[in-house]
Amino acid sequence: MKRRNTHQRQVILDILRQEHVHPTADQLYEEVKKAVPAISKGTVYRNLKILEEMGLINVLKLERNRHQYEYRRVNHSHFHCESCGAIFDIDVRFDAELDSNFISLTGFQVSHHNLEFHGLCQDCQNKQKNKTEEEPN
């Protein structure tokens, strides 16, 4: 199927192309409306699926029951804060040999891998610390 270049799809991709942005479909919808007020949610969802098929964006499945989207960049992974849900982009180099190691160990044919780190971001660490100091046992 020959894809056409629509204004709506272009706007969606432009928004995702900003660095360190990982909106949900709904947040994206609200953002796109500023440029294309008449856009419908269905169009957002359809285009997200198309852009994913085209390999231009990634789908992140970090939170329960909803997806987040990002522009596809090479060599980066994510840190996900378990408390506030924030996502940090991490430019990794330390996982460069994972795929080849995996292939030589298992014989599987690998197209790509997904690597996420989970923990507490600095803000949430501070909040926890303050809370503990305020309410000592």
Added chain:
Amino acid sequence: MKRRNTHQRQVILDILRQEHVHPTADQLYEEVKKAVPAISKGTVYRNLKILEEMGLINVLKLERNRHQYEYRRVNHSHFHCESCGAIFDIDVRFDAELDSNFISLTGFQVSHHNLEFHGLCQDCQNKQKNKTEEEPN
């Protein structure tokens, strides 16, 4: 909150404790019914959430719009077939230093990481190969 030890929760955990099992909530529900015919889906979902909080199981978010569950084991990652959706458990040793490398590089406080490889499993590779041979251009 002090958790009680119910038959339903025990059966759910027992099923998940089998090796290489990654059922969806619905598949699990069907399976649990064999031992507890009157169980409801709500109970399955509630217990899955509780078992996750207790750190006894992991939630896999590989397929669109549904979760899969597994008993938590240390030091293993997954291979996910992009064609048939099968999940293979991989006992990894090659990612042992990921967390410490990540911490020393970024300063984040890491509790754990999630590593998935994606590609084609052997069966699906063969199917593709046969198809190509049957229908040459």
Added chain:
DNA sequence: TTAGATGCAAAGGGTTTGCAACGTC
């Protein structure tokens, strides 16, 4: 001209939840 894309609204489907009854400790 024509097939892909859009807007709208309804439908789908996995997951959550309110409530009365029940079971564990």
Added chain:
DNA sequence: GACGTTGCAAACCCTTTGCATCTAA
């Protein structure tokens, strides 16, 4: 007896889809 848990069914909410209309090429 207290309170966590269950079954049931309805509600939720994110996502998909059918259809008439529009539009990029």
